Amino acid sequence: GLVNSREIFKKAVAGGYAIPAYNFNNMEQLQAIIQACVETKSPVILQVSSGARKYANSTMLRYMAQGAVEYAKELGYAIPIVLHLDHGDTFELCKDCIDSGFSSVMIDGSHHSFEENIALTKKVVEYAHAHDVTVEGELGVLAGIEDDVVAEKSTYTKPEEVIEFVERTGVDSLAISIGTSHGANKFTPEQCTRNAEGVLVPPPLRFDILEEIEKQLPGFPIVLHGSSSVPVDKVETINKFGGAIKDAVGIPEEQLRKAAKSAVCKINIDSDGRLAMTAAVREVLATKPGEFDPRKYLGPARDSLKDLYMHKNKAVLGSAGHA
Numbered sequence: 001g002l003v004n005s006r007e008i009f010k011k012a013v014a015g016g017y018a019i020p021a022y023n024f025n026n027m028e029q030l031q032a033i034i035q036a037c038v039e040t041k042s043p044v045i046l047q048v049s050s051g052a053r054k055y056a057n058s059t060m061l062r063y064m065a066q067g068a069v070e071y072a073k074e075l076g077y078a079i080p081i082v083l084h085l086d087h088g089d090t091f092e093l094c095k096d097c098i099d100s101g102f103s104s105v106m107i108d109g110s111h112h113s114f115e116e117n118i119a120l121t122k123k124v125v126e127y128a129h130a131h132d133v134t135v136e137g138e139l140g141v142l143a144g145i146e147d148d149v150v151a152e153k154s155t156y157t158k159p160e161e162v163i164e165f166v167e168r169t170g171v172d173s174l175a176i177s178i179g180t181s182h183g184a185n186k187f188t189p190e191q192c193t194r195n196a197e198g199v200l201v202p203p204p205l206r207f208d209i210l211e212e213i214e215k216q217l218p219g220f221p222i223v224l225h226g227s228s229s230v231p232v233d234k235v236e237t238i239n240k241f242g243g244a245i246k247d248a249v250g251i252p253e254e255q256l257r258k259a260a261k262s263a264v265c266k267i268n269i270d271s272d273g274r275l276a277m278t279a280a281v282r283e284v285l286a287t288k289p290g291e292f293d294p295r296k297y298l299g300p301a302r303d304s305l306k307d308l309y310m311h312k313n314k315a316v317l318g319s320a321g322h323a
């Protein structure tokens with residue numbers, strides 16, 4: 001069955017790699033994730049957001065994730081699979097997911113005051129642990145379009161707060177803010193420089209803050225949200241076939257590779273999958289205008305997604321071979 005994140009995080013921190021946390025909203029995304037993770041023998045965290053629950057229905061997504069455990073075995077290898085609520089914002093939402101069989105939840109109290117964040121997170125932890133469900137908390141605010149916070153306004157995690165937060169809440173992992181953000185426009189062009197080809201180069205992540213946090217909490221599982229790399233070739237394909245995605249910029253793979261070797265043991269990636277799928281769908285629809293069977297464009301999109309995830313597991317997060 002589904003597992004919580006406790007054991008796989010312990011191994012990942014010790015082994016110097018990160019577990020992929022991929023969001024899914026439909027069957028093709030889930031199949032691509034499972035195919036890629038089975039083929040690379042990687043543990044995986046399946047993330048369901050509130051938006052995913054609204055889009056696809058929580059019961060549908062839960063049974064799909066449970067089905068994925070069997071699907072992996074059918075494909076030939078039983079990888080550890082976690083079903084995780086992404087960005088839970090209330091106790092009731094977390095409880096609903098725990099009651100219905102999720103093995104892990106995030107309670108994102110990062111927008112509240114320190115004391116309110118602690119109270120809310122602690123309440124979720126008490127309920128979750130009574131059901132053998134692991135909990136991710138968050139300190140520090142990520143910039144990003146989803147949060148209606150402008151890119152300049154990220155609030156980095158304060159290293160002097162992490163021990164008290166972890167001790168008083170009992171969380172199993174901690175999401176931090178060191179310069180990543182959600183979506184495909186992680187930095188404004190003004191925050192970036194340009195390389196010789198004119199491609200935007202973002203400012204580096206604050207590894208100094210990460211190191212300070214690790215000093216406070218040695219070996220404690222750290223999580224990075226907003227870690228899509230926003231591949232230039234995907235954006236170019238989208239724009240070549242009728243899209244209009246401007247000034248897109250992500251986190252360079254080299255920095256994620258470095259983070260994965262640290263206590264960062266979970267790296268969240270959603271936008272890159274969206275870009276890969278959209279690029280593939282646009283290309284099919286533009287080059288085969290007579291095509292109207294959804295399998296003929298969702299199939300290639302699924303294949304492209306799978307390639308992307310295999311690359312992440314093998315060449316960026318280092319989770320391949322650890323299932």
Ligand code: G3H
Pocket residue numbers: 023049050051052086087146182270271
């Ligand atoms: O953190 C946000 C994830 O990418 C999920 O996005 O809320 O649009 O489903 P969503």
Ligand code: 13P
Pocket residue numbers: 023086087181182183184224225226227228229268269270271272
């Ligand atoms: P990206 O938008 O960078 O893919 O981040 C996804 C995420 O953090 C989901 O919680």
Ligand code: NA
Pocket residue numbers: 012013016017018259260261262263264265
């Ligand atoms: Na790691």
Ligand code: ZN
Pocket residue numbers: 087182225226268
């Ligand atoms: Zn996130």
